[in-house]
Structure formats: C-alpha cells, structure tokens
Amino acid sequence: MSTQWLNWAKQIQALAQSGLAFSKDIYDIERYEELRKISVEIMSQHTDLEIHKIESLFTNETGYQTPKVDVRGVVFKNDQILMVKENIDGKWALPGGFCDIGLSPSENVVKEIEEESGYDVIPVKLLALLDKNKHPHPPDPYHYYKVFILCEIIGGEPAVGPETNQVEFFTKNNLPPLSMNRNTESQITTMFEFLRDPKKKTIFD
Template structure:
C-alpha cells in the first residue's frame, strides 16, 4: 500500500507539472499549482522530510516531466570488474547523473575520470534499466540507468570528493554494494555482457 501511495503522489505531481507547463487558463494554473503543493505536503508527511526539502527535490523542475539519466561504467581486467569505494564504505560502478550538455558516452568517460583518475573509452551499451524496477530505495521520479562496457587505456587514481579508491573484484567476491546505485544482479549482468561477444542490450 505504501508503494501505491508513493506512486499515486508521484503521478499527481507529474500531472500538476504538465498542467503548469501547458495550461493557458489562469484559474486552471492556480489549481495545478495547488495540486502540486498538496503532493509535496503528502510526500513530506509520508517520508518525514521537511516540506521545504521535499519541495526542492520533488517539485523543483519545470516542463514536461521526464526521467533523469544515470550512467554506470563496467571496466574489466583479468575477468575482474572495477568498483569504486564510496565514502560510506560501500562499492559501486563508476558513474552518476548525465550532465545536460553531455552525451551518454561523454558522461560515462567523464565519471570514470572524476571517480578513478583513469582514462577510458566507452565501447558498448550493456543495458538500460528503469531504476525503480531494479534498485532501492524507490525514487519518486523516474531514472533510466545506462550500463556501459568500457576499456581503460591510461591514468591512475586521483583523490576526489566522491570516492576513496578503487579495486577489481571477481564475480564470486563482490563486496557490499551501494544498492541505490547498483545491485549484485546488475554487476553480474556486466560480467555476462563482458564474456559474451554477442551480447544484446537489456532494456525495460
């Protein structure tokens, strides 16, 4: 029931945002604005976050509501996958939100460089996942996660504000993962793609 409630709130917010974008009648726009405020109030009550925080996260965009895009890089050496060490002690595939002025390929390369110091090329799409079908916790906005097979050709680790290092792991020694970013099945999927020359892109 909680999941349904969150989904209803998110759908109402999306409808309100579209109404504010395309609505012409001033009275209708007032109604859409109030619906959007109510969704923020409901989400604040549901999550325990402040109304200001929820409004900033949940109602901060304009225009037609579309999913955000996140890229994750799969880099291999000796049939081991590279994972970066997060500041909270968990591990993840290098990656992050796609910048507004970068392509999928450009953003993947940028994230590798920022989080590892390595120089790489992005070679093949492994999968495009609807985040809420695979990862926890569920977000109130849509996210498309793009997993990209990459190849390193230089560089070395550079200290940064996001990660504290990286290591390569075999498939049977995957450490504790940052589940909001990637889970064990997604990492194992990358292994399958790496070892299958005829891999076909997975997508939801």
C-alpha cells in the same frame, strides 16, 4: 512495505509540473499548484523529510517532466569489475552519475570514470538501458533510466575523486557492500554475463 504511495506522489507531481508548464488559464494553474501541494503532503506523511525540503525537491524544475538519466561505466580487468567507494554512503558502485547537459552518454561515462576512479577509458558498447523502477533499488522520489556502458582502459591510474574515497576491482563472487541507489547485485551479475559472452545483446527495461 508497499511503495504505491510513492508512485502516486510522483505521478501527481509530474502531472502538476506539466500542467503548470503548458496551462494559460489562471484557474487551471491554481488547480495544478494544489495538485503539487498534495504530492508534497503525501511525501511528508510517508518519509522523515521536512516539508520545505520536499517542496524544494518537487518545485525546482519546470517544463514537461521526463525521467532523469544516470550513466554507469562497466570496466573489466583480469575478470574483475571496477568499482568505487562512495563518500555519501560508504558503499560501492560502478563509476558514474547523472548525465550532464551538452555531453552524450558515452562522453558522460568517460568523464565520470576519470573523475571517480582516475582511469582513462574509451566506450565500447551499450550493455543495458534499465528503468530503475523495475529493479530492486530503494524508493526514490524521481524516475530514473540507468545506462550501463562497457569501457576499456587506455591509461590513467587509480585515483579517488571528490565523491569517492577508494578504487578497487572485484570478482563476481566477492562483491563489496553495494550502494543500492546506484546499482544492485543482480545488475552487477548481469554485467559479468557480458564478460562471459561478448556477443550478448544489449538489454533494456
């Protein structure tokens, strides 16, 4: 099914949020508030979310809207890739999550890997910077950039965290059920290409 409605809703919401952030004219502010209301109504017509939850989702931020940043750690051992089982959906993902304010991408990925898998790592190379909209993830009300960073284990041991319940390494041909909001099979396959060819250039988009 086409998700063009979602693109429209996100674009209208982003325009409204930016307008509310910078406009000084009371009538323009009213128009931007109406635009945001329309974006909420579009979402409510096409999803099972309650309208008050959508309103909260679309009004909890202020200022000029930009894509959110999600960082994922790529860790290999014995030609296998490290993955964690997510509590939220019972499926598997590269360890990672939202980038926190005050931490760089590499600092974030080190923190996320330790929290979700128990391993201590050092970041080695930026492998990919991808626009979530250009990959086969499920529809999402937000626009994300996904950052994949190669890391090497320097210590620690397998241990689950508050958001995970299992830690394992998997071969390319024996991947578990994937948490598709977090990573796709094609993305994992691309990460293995960097294992085969360490000189492979960083990819983007």
